[in-house]
Every structure is written in C-alpha cells, then in structure tokens.
Amino acid sequence: MTDIAFVRSEMATAQPAPRRVSGMIAWLHKNLFASISDSVMTIIAVLFLLWIVPQLYGFLIGRAVPPGGTVEQCRVENVGACWAYIASEIEFFTYGFYPMAEYWRPNIVFAMLALIGLPLLWPSAPFKIANALLFFIVFPIASVILLSGGMFGLRYVPTEQWGGLLVTLIISVFGICVSLPLGILLALGRQSKLPIIKTLCVAFIELIRAVPLITVLFMASIMLPLFMPQGTTVDKLLRALVGVTLFSSAYMAEVVRGGMQAIGRGQYEAAQALGLGYWRRMGFVILPQALKHVIPGIVGNFISLFKDTSLVYIVGMKDLLEAVKTKNDAIEWASPTQSVTGYIFAAAVFWIFCFSISRYSRYWERRLNTGHKR
Amino acid sequence: MSDVSPVVVDRDIDTTNMQVSKTEVAIEIIGMNKWFGDFHVLRDINLRVMRGERIVIAGPSGSGKSTLIRCINRLEEHQKGQIIVNGVELTSDLRRVDEVRREVGMVFQHFNLFPHLTILQNLTLAPIWVRGVPKAKAEETAMMYLERVRIPEQAGKYPGQLSGGQQQRVAIARSLCMNPRIMLFDEPTSALDPEMVKEVLEVMISLAEEGMTMICVTHEMGFARQVANRVIFMDQGQIIEQNEPEAFFSNPQHERTKLFLSQILH
Numbered sequence: 001m002t003d004i005a006f007v008r009s010e011m012a013t014a015q016p017a018p019r020r021v022s023g024m025i026a027w028l029h030k031n032l033f034a035s036i037s038d039s040v041m042t043i044i045a046v047l048f049l050l051w052i053v054p055q056l057y058g059f060l061i062g063r064a065v066p067p068g069g070t071v072e073q074c075r076v077e078n079v080g081a082c083w084a085y086i087a088s089e090i091e092f093f094t095y096g097f098y099p100m101a102e103y104w105r106p107n108i109v110f111a112m113l114a115l116i117g118l119p120l121l122w123p124s125a126p127f128k129i130a131n132a133l134l135f136f137i138v139f140p141i142a143s144v145i146l147l148s149g150g151m152f153g154l155r156y157v158p159t160e161q162w163g164g165l166l167v168t169l170i171i172s173v174f175g176i177c178v179s180l181p182l183g184i185l186l187a188l189g190r191q192s193k194l195p196i197i198k199t200l201c202v203a204f205i206e207l208i209r210a211v212p213l214i215t216v217l218f219m220a221s222i223m224l225p226l227f228m229p230q231g232t233t234v235d236k237l238l239r240a241l242v243g244v245t246l247f248s249s250a251y252m253a254e255v256v257r258g259g260m261q262a263i264g265r266g267q268y269e270a271a272q273a274l275g276l277g278y279w280r281r282m283g284f285v286i287l288p289q290a291l292k293h294v295i296p297g298i299v300g301n302f303i304s305l306f307k308d309t310s311l312v313y314i315v316g317m318k319d320l321l322e323a324v325k326t327k328n329d330a331i332e333w334a335s336p337t338q339s340v341t342g343y344i345f346a347a348a349v350f351w352i353f354c355f356s357i358s359r360y361s362r363y364w365e366r367r368l369n370t371g372h373k374r
Numbered sequence: 375m376s377d378v379s380p381v382v383v384d385r386d387i388d389t390t391n392m393q394v395s396k397t398e399v400a401i402e403i404i405g406m407n408k409w410f411g412d413f414h415v416l417r418d419i420n421l422r423v424m425r426g427e428r429i430v431i432a433g434p435s436g437s438g439k440s441t442l443i444r445c446i447n448r449l450e451e452h453q454k455g456q457i458i459v460n461g462v463e464l465t466s467d468l469r470r471v472d473e474v475r476r477e478v479g480m481v482f483q484h485f486n487l488f489p490h491l492t493i494l495q496n497l498t499l500a501p502i503w504v505r506g507v508p509k510a511k512a513e514e515t516a517m518m519y520l521e522r523v524r525i526p527e528q529a530g531k532y533p534g535q536l537s538g539g540q541q542q543r544v545a546i547a548r549s550l551c552m553n554p555r556i557m558l559f560d561e562p563t564s565a566l567d568p569e570m571v572k573e574v575l576e577v578m579i580s581l582a583e584e585g586m587t588m589i590c591v592t593h594e595m596g597f598a599r600q601v602a603n604r605v606i607f608m609d610q611g612q613i614i615e616q617n618e619p620e621a622f623f624s625n626p627q628h629e630r631t632k633l634f635l636s637q638i639l640h
C-alpha cells in the first residue's frame with residue numbers, strides 16, 4: 001500500500017495570519033444584517049431609538065427648566081424636567097434636616113470617606129494597613145463624633161435630623177463593611193462540626209432569609225428595645241443599621257457557602273497536611289479562593305443592600321429616596337413634572353453608585369484571574 | 375517474572391546516606407482498623423517503619439493504600455488500634471495531630487497546589503504561619519528547594535501556568551520547606567504524562583539518597599526496585615505480603631501477589 005505512505009519533503013513555513021475582514025461594511029453586515037431576521041430586528045430597534053431618543057432629549061434637556069430657573073417656568077404647559085426644583089432642594093436631599101449651620105460636619109465625613117475609603121479600593125495605593133486601620137477604626141469613630149456632636153464643643157444633632165444621601169451612605173457603607181465579615185463567619189459556622197454553632201447559624205440564616213427586609217426592620221424596631229435595659233430607647237438609625245446588616249449578612253453567608261462548596265477536598269487536605277490550623281486554613285487557602293469564585297454574588301448583595309437602604313423609612317429614617325418623596329409634595333415647587341423629576345434624580349443617584357460598584361467588581365474579577373484552575 | 379520494569383534513572387543510586395536505622399522507629403502501626411461507615415476498609419494493619427526506610431506500597435485499586443497512608447497524618451481517622459508517628463500517638467487531640475502533621479510531608483496525586491498563590495507563596499505559607507519562620511528566611515529556604523527540584527525560574531508564576539510535572543515538583547518542594555522527617559507520597563506520578571514521570575521520580579530518588587524516610591504508594595515498579603528497601607502489597611484492606619524488592623519481584627509468595635505482579639509487569 002504505497003499510496004498511503006507520505007514523507008514530508010519541505011517544511012511548511014509560518015505564514016502571516018489572514019487579514020481580518022474589517023471595515024465598516026463588513027462590520028455592519030456581520031453584526032446587524034447577517035440574516036433577514038437580523039435585519040428586521042435591526043430596523044425595528046433603529047425605529048424605536050428614533051422615536052424614544054428625541055422624546056427623552058426633549059424631556060430631560062430640550063424642554064427642561066435648568067437649575068436656577070423659577071417655579072413659574074416649571075408650571076408652563078408641556079414642560080420638561082424641572083431641574084430647578086432639584087437644585088433648590090439639593091441640600092435637603094443630601095443632609096435631610098441636618099442643621100444648615102452644621103453642614104460642614106457631614107461634608108468632612110464625605111471628604112473622609114472619599115480620601116480614606118477610595119484609596120483602600122485601589123490595590124496599588126500605598127500604606128494599605130495604615131489605611132485600613134484609619135478606615136475601619138478612626139473613620140467610624142470620628143464620623144460618629146462629628147455627626148452627632150455633643151462633645152468637643154460641637155452642637156448635639158440627634159440622628160432624627162440626619163437624612164438624605166448622608167443616611168443612605170452611612171447605612172450602605174456600614175452594611176457593606178460589616179455584612180461581609182459577618183456573612184463569612186455565618187458561612188463558616190454553618191459548616192462547623194460543632195452541632196450548637198451549626199444549628200444557631202442555620203437557624204439565623206434561614207429565619208432571616210425567610211422574611212422580607214421590611215419585617216426584619218420592624219423586628220429590629222420592636223425586638224431590639226426588648227434586649228435593652230428598661231427605659232433606654234434604641235436610636236432609630238442604629239435599628240436601621242442593625243436590621244439592614246443582619247439581613248444582608250444572611251444572604252452573604254449563603255453566597256460565601258456556595259463559593260466554599262466549589263473548593264475541592266484536595267485544597268483542604270493539602271492545607272491540613274502542611275499543619276495549618278483551622279483559621280489559617282480558611283483564611284489563607286479556602287476563603288480567598290471561595291470569595292473569588294463568588295465576587296458577582298457578593299457584589300449583587302452589595303447592590304441590593306444599597307438599594308434596600310431606601311426601606312429604612314419603615315423605622316422613620318429619611319434616606320435619599322424618602323427625602324425626595326417628602327419634597328415632591330412641597331407646595332412651593334408644585335408643578336406638573338416636580339415628582340417625576342425628583343424620582344429621576346433619585347434613580348440617577350442610585351444608578352451611579354450601583355453601577356460604580358458593579359464596574360469595580362468587574363475590575364477585581366479580571367485582576368484576580370490567575371489563569372487556569374486545577 | 376524475573377525481568378521487572380526498567381530502571382528509572384540511568385545511574386547508580388548513591389547509597390552513602392541511605393542507612394536504615396536499626397533502633398529508631400519512625401512510624402509504628404499496631405492492630406489498626408478503619409471503617410467507612412459499615413465498610414471495613416483497613417483490617418488489622420501492623421507496620422513498623424524505621425527511620426530512613428523507603429517503603430513502596432502497591433496493590434489493586436480500592437485495596438486501601440491511600441487510606442492507609444492518609445491515616446498516618448490523620449487525613450483519615452482510624453477507629454481501632456494505634457498509630458504512633460515520631461513517638462506521638464495519633465488521637466482525637468488536635469494539638470497532637472498538628473504536631474504530627476508538622477513533621478510529616480504529603481504529596482498528592484493531583485498536586486493540590488494553592489491556585490491563588492504564586493509558587494513562592496505556596497512554598498512559604500506553612501513555614502511562615504506554622505513554624506513562625508521570618509518571611510525572608512522562608513523565601514530563602516523556598517528558593518533553595520525550588521533550585522533542588524530544578525525550577526527556580528518559576529517562583530513568581532501561578533500553579534495554573536506550570537506543567538503537571540513542574541506542579542508536582544513544586545508540591546514536593548512545598549512539603550520539604552516544612553523540613554519534615556517523613557514524606558508520604560500517594561501516587562505522585564499517576565496523573566502525569568509519561569515524559570513528566572521521570573522528572574518527578576528523579577526528585578524522589580534524590581530525596582531517598584539524602585536519607586529521607588519515605589512511604590510511597592506507586593505503581594512505578596522500577597522506582598520500587600531502585601530505591602525501596604521494602605515493598606508492601608495490599609489487597610482488600612490488608613497487608614498481604616512484604617519483602618525486599620528483589621525478593622518481592624522475583625519470588626512472590628502469595629497467590630494474589632503473583633496475580634497482581636503478572637498483571638502489571640506483563
């Protein structure tokens with residue numbers, strides 16, 4: 001059978017890769033008009049955009065009353081968004097009923113959050129440990145002293161007067177910082193060999209997950225005072241903080257547990273065989289991998305936590321959304337688009353924060369990708 | 375049956391440091407039994423390993439070889455009998471378990487490197503956190519062992535970027551960084567492509583040449599012949615036969631052993 005014998009006489013030399021089929025037309029063809037149904041979809045989508053974009057533009061910009069406008073301008077027929085209303089109430093949306101003369105105090109807190117918090121999110125920023133100590137110890141204490149006052153000659157401002165974005169940020173930053181570690185502990189507890197710890201953690205997680213946040217907030221409102229000595233009242237903001245954080249930590253625990261289940265037995269065994277004790281095994285080997293697997297889930301929880309802060313009106317706090325709702329009824333800006341504009345503004349603020357969180361997590365996912373798993 | 379598989383390395387083994395102690399016991403297993411639920415997986419195991427011994431454990435799949443060596447560093451718990459490692463008896467006392475694990479290195483079939491850490495971090499993690507070695511010193515030691523397994527240039531990479539043979543050599547180096555007195559190997563080469571088997575076996579041979587006490591579960595009979603001073607054959611959770619390699623291969627006694635050898639040595 002000589003015809004199947006083959007010996008290569010000349011080695012094939014490496015060729016340059018074929019030129020990418022590029023150019024505008026090729027792109028359009030490939031992505032928009034590849035088939036008849038694609039083309040129909042494309043045309044429908046384009047028609048929809050042609051219809052919606054001018055409307056949106058007209059409402060948000062074209063016919064809108066810019067900041068600095070008057071309420072009369074907002075009352076004309078067929079008016080767009082009343083940005084003048086937002087601009088004139090922006091302080092209430094930011095600080096709630098916080099006394100105007102003391103605005104500098106929350107402002108310092110915002111500045112500290114940006115100056116201390118943001119570098120912590122940036123991996124190559126220096127002095128990580130000092131930065132973390134500042135953020136997790138000094139920043140909360142300083143913020144409480146600054147915001148509530150009553151010492152160092154600062155006027156006392158009860159938390160009932162805090163509001164707006166200030167409250168939204170306080171609750172969400174606190175919730176995010178505390179619910180993740182708490183959730184990790186709950187997840188570890190749920191896998192514990194000790195029956196008491198395990199049962200407690202399972203009971204807590206399943207109880208919290210089985211009820212809506214509103215109920216948890218009510219419970220925090222009603223139950224917390226029961227655990228306190230007679231006569232003491234529990235601060236409303238504290239109730240909101242506890243409620244939101246516990247709620248989120250139960251969900252976090254399940255996300256973390258999911259990540260831990262994706263880690264093979266071999267990883268636990270290798271760590272054990274090296275003599276690493278339980279906490280080091282978890283802290284250095286299992287959790288870093290488990291958390292990495294579930295970054296999207298963790299961030300999803302952060303985002304829902306951020307949005308869920310708007311439910312704290314249940315315990316009587318005026319967060320950003322509640323502040324907007326309050327002012328939407330204000331007579332002095334009564335106009336056809338007043339409340340729509342208010343809600344658009346609130347939605348935009350929420351969107352900016354949530355979208356940033358989401359983008360930031362994508363960045364970490366890419367950064368932590370150490371290649372092939374084994 | 376006299377012609378066993380070829381030697382692993384084409385050189386004579388340097389036996390200067392390969393003395394087996396006559397007096398010092400490294401591992402003592404007395405009347406040990408283990409069950410998985412109702413399944414009696416290890417039955418009446420008695421084994422004394424002297425300091426400096428190189429033992430190869432062979433046997434058909436499911437015979438309990440892995441389970442036996444995993445009992446030695448208590449990755450598995452035994453229910454009856456005694457296991458004494460370096461003079462410390464393994465009980466449910468966690469401190470003793472940790473004491474034993476510090477002195478016993480283990481290499482797994484699937485390497486089990488920590489994928490989120492670099493090679494260097496894989497090697498220094500346990501010395502720093504278990505032995506309390508300063509970071510700089512731990513890194514120095516780690517580089518020395520990477521040099522020994524001949525991949526110092528991979529120190530900054532992640533396990534996923536290495537070949538199987540390289541990963542297994544890193545796993546061996548990782549165990550060595552803890553400066554163990556006993557090394558356990560559970561089929562260290564059976565997940566590797568043939569051309570990578572040799573590089574791993576060479577490292578194991580050089581370990582033997584330094585006098586390390588080793589227990590290897592392996593089907594590399596060439597390795598057993600060149601390096602082991604005792605071969606143990608297991609079946610159905612029991613030690614069926616043990617002997618010096620030469621005698622074990624050329625003159626097996628038990629029927630099961632004969633059958634097993636005829637199958638793997640063709």
Ligand SMILES: Nc1ncnc2c1ncn2[C@@H]1O[C@H](COP(=O)(O)OP(=O)(O)OP(=O)(O)O)[C@@H](O)[C@H]1O
Pocket residue numbers: 410413415433434435436437438439440441442
């Ligand atoms: N965690 C476990 N639970 C229940 N049974 C197990 C467990 N681990 C192993 N076994 C069983 O115990 C027996 C011995 O297993 P072991 O892994 O020790 O065998 P082995 O000799 O190492 O086999 P192989 O050569 O395939 O690795 C097998 O029948 C196996 O199914």
Ligand SMILES: [Mg+2]
Pocket residue numbers: 439440441560561
């Ligand atoms: Mg096995």
